[in-house]
Amino acid sequence: MNTYKKGTVDIFGGCGKYKPTWGKRGNQIKNYKLYISFENSFCSDYFTEKFFSAFSTDIIPVVRGGADYTKYVPNGTYVDTQDFRSPKELVDYLMQLASDEKMFTEILRRKDRYQLYAGSQLFGECVCRICQKLNDIDKHRATIINNSKIMGDCRSPKDLR
Numbered sequence: 757m758n759t760y761k762k763g764t765v766d767i768f769g770g771c772g773k774y775k776p777t778w779g780k781r782g783n784q785i786k787n788y789k790l791y792i793s794f795e796n797s798f799c800s801d802y803f804t805e806k807f808f809s810a811f812s813t814d815i816i817p818v819v820r821g822g823a824d825y826t827k828y829v830p831n832g833t834y835v836d837t838q839d840f841r842s843p844k845e846l847v848d849y850l851m852q853l854a855s856d857e858k859m860f861t862e863i864l865r866r867k868d869r870y871q872l873y874a875g876s877q878l879f880g881e882c883v884c885r886i887c888q889k890l891n892d893i894d895k896h897r898a899t900i901i902n903n904s905k906i907m908g909d910c911r912s913p914k915d916l917r
Contacts, residue, residue, distance in 0.1 A: 765792075789854045790835070791815045798822030799910040807834075812872045816863050818850065822911065833867045 766788075791810035795802065799822050810817035811834070819825055820837040835853070840846040853859055889896040 786813055786815070788815055789860060790850055791817055793817045793819050794837075795821030795823075795913075797910045797912055800824075802910070803828070808872060811867065814864055816853070816860070816867075818846075820913075830866065830870055832863060833870065834863075 791806065793804055793806040793810055795804050801823055802821065803823055803825075804821065807817050807819060811829075817834045818837065819834055825834065825836055835846075835850065837846055840849065853863075
């Protein structure tokens with residue numbers, strides 16, 4: 757993307773010049789319209805936490821990963837790189853989206869129809885499920901021989917330079 761934007765895309769994390777702690781990241785990204793939420797590995801049902809950081813704010817997530825986002829996220833509430841034939845086509849669309857207030861606001865309105873179910877609510881639910889299973893261990897005992905059957909297929913992106 758920086759190839760087409762002449763180095764003006766801000767990069768957070770280990771690859772970029774911005775290295776905020778997890779707690780401070782939310783404060784820094786709130787000043788952006790778009791948030792690139794790309795996966796390090798493409799796994800069939802995995803979403804990066806970066807997606808949820810953007811989805812819970814007035815920022816439009818731009819996704820790239822192995823998940824079928826249409827299966828889990830309402831259509832028209834994010835931008836999926838798979839919908840574009842080339843990085844240049846994606847960048848052109850993102851530039852248009854960022855500069856067209858009506859187009860940008862429409863996506864935010866669609867996002868506002870939904871409430872993100874994550875964070876402490878999800879953690880609490882998971883802890884309850886673990887506790888229930890531990891209290892009836894014979895019913896829930898399982899031996900896992902092949903972890904990939906549970907985790908699904910994961911692959912590294914092939915187009916990284």
